[in-house]
Amino acid sequence: MTEETPHKSGYAAIIGKPNAGKSTLMNRILGHKISIATHKAQTTRHQVVGIYSDDDTQIVFLDTPGVITPSYELQKAMMKTVERARADADVILLIYDPNDRHPTDEVIELLRSINKPILLVVNKIDLINRKEAEQKAAHLEDRLRIRSIHYVSAVTGEGVDDLIQAIRGLLMPGPPFYPKEDLSEHPVRFFVSELIREQLFLLFHEEIPYSCTVEVVSYEAGEDLDRISANIIVNRKSQKGMLIGKGGEAIKRLGIRSRESIEEFIGKQIFLDLHVKVREKWREKENWVRNLGY
Numbered sequence: 503m504t505e506e507t508p509h510k511s512g513y514a515a516i517i518g519k520p521n522a523g524k525s526t527l528m529n530r531i532l533g534h535k536i537s538i539a540t541h542k543a544q545t546t547r548h549q550v551v552g553i554y555s556d557d558d559t560q561i562v563f564l565d566t567p568g569v570i571t572p573s574y575e576l577q578k579a580m581m582k583t584v585e586r587a588r589a590d591a592d593v594i595l596l597i598y599d600p601n602d603r604h605p606t607d608e609v610i611e612l613l614r615s616i617n618k619p620i621l622l623v624v625n626k627i628d629l630i631n632r633k634e635a636e637q638k639a640a641h642l643e644d645r646l647r648i649r650s651i652h653y654v655s656a657v658t659g660e661g662v663d664d665l666i667q668a669i670r671g672l673l674m675p676g677p678p679f680y681p682k683e684d685l686s687e688h689p690v691r692f693f694v695s696e697l698i699r700e701q702l703f704l705l706f707h708e709e710i711p712y713s714c715t716v717e718v719v720s721y722e723a724g725e726d727l728d729r730i731s732a733n734i735i736v737n738r739k740s741q742k743g744m745l746i747g748k749g750g751e752a753i754k755r756l757g758i759r760s761r762e763s764i765e766e767f768i769g770k771q772i773f774l775d776l777h778v779k780v781r782e783k784w785r786e787k788e789n790w791v792r793n794l795g796y
């Protein structure tokens with residue numbers, strides 16, 4: 503840091519349609535898996551904070567759920583999360599997947615009247631030629647006040663360094679908000695429930711992952727081993743059997759995969775105890791949605 507390059511810091515909200523690659527991009531920027539990402543839409547349900555720091559910059563990224571028209575209480579809570587991030591941010595990154603053929607109306611509506619710099623981040627350019635990506639992105643330029651456009655691939659890392667420099671260019675001089683070594687601000691319990699939820703998305707089909715949430719009931723840190731007990735909450739009685747599977751096979755597989763992923767994340771062995779609980783129509787009930795952390 504010198505006189506000519508003052509330290510800068512600020513908040514950048516990552517906003518876009520489901521599956522645009524928001525979480526993958528944040529993880530790529532941080533060099534760590536902070537936000538769960540799967541091939542299925544609506545994996546992200548919370549605002550997930552990821553902190554990028556270098557010598558003269560700190561950018562606090564707010565990863566958000568994909569923008570949709572909500573049809574039940576859980577989705578309404580997810581969209582409130584997006585609105586909060588929009589309000590908290592200094593800079594908005596609009597992540598756009600040019601391979602996605604569906605309309606972007608909801609995102610345009612959400613960002614149309616805001617008075618903050620919007621960077622259009624055209625992602626997944628490893629899957630499409632540049633000319634075509636430019637043509638696809640043009641409709642967003644016509645309908646929103648875009649500060650600049652960045653073509654990136656969250657998977658290969660192409661264009662990501664330039665994007666960070668562009669965000670830095672829009673931030674005010676100021677000290678870092680968090681210690682430079684911090685990558686996030688969530689407690690370990692949050693990551694544990696997210697990593698189990700990620701496995702639900704990867705191992706189960708159709709409505710199941712969308713109907714479940716995960717509640718960490720206890721977390722006892724030990725010298726060599728952490729003991730974790732968690733409930734998988736399902737939306738209907740009939741889903742309980744599907745989660746457990748024949749002879750408990752499905753929940754056993756979920757337990758093994760979740761344990762591996764949590765151990766990798768915390769760098770320590772764990773004992774994971776999973777139980778399935780039915781909360782009839784929890785997704786549709788505001789108080790349950792709130793009680794379950796959304």
Ligand SMILES: Nc1nc2c(ncn2[C@@H]2O[C@H](COP(=O)(O)OP(=O)(O)OP(=O)(O)O)[C@@H](O)[C@H]2O)c(=O)[nH]1
Nearest residue numbers: 521522523524525526541544545546568626656657
């Ligand atoms: N080829 C390619 N795939 C990508 C890229 N970025 C993300 N993906 C894939 O796109 C899918 C969705 O990525 P996510 O990061 O979960 O997307 P998201 O926008 O956070 O999704 P929601 O949680 O639904 O809001 C995953 O299968 C990613 O691997 C990219 O640059 N190139």
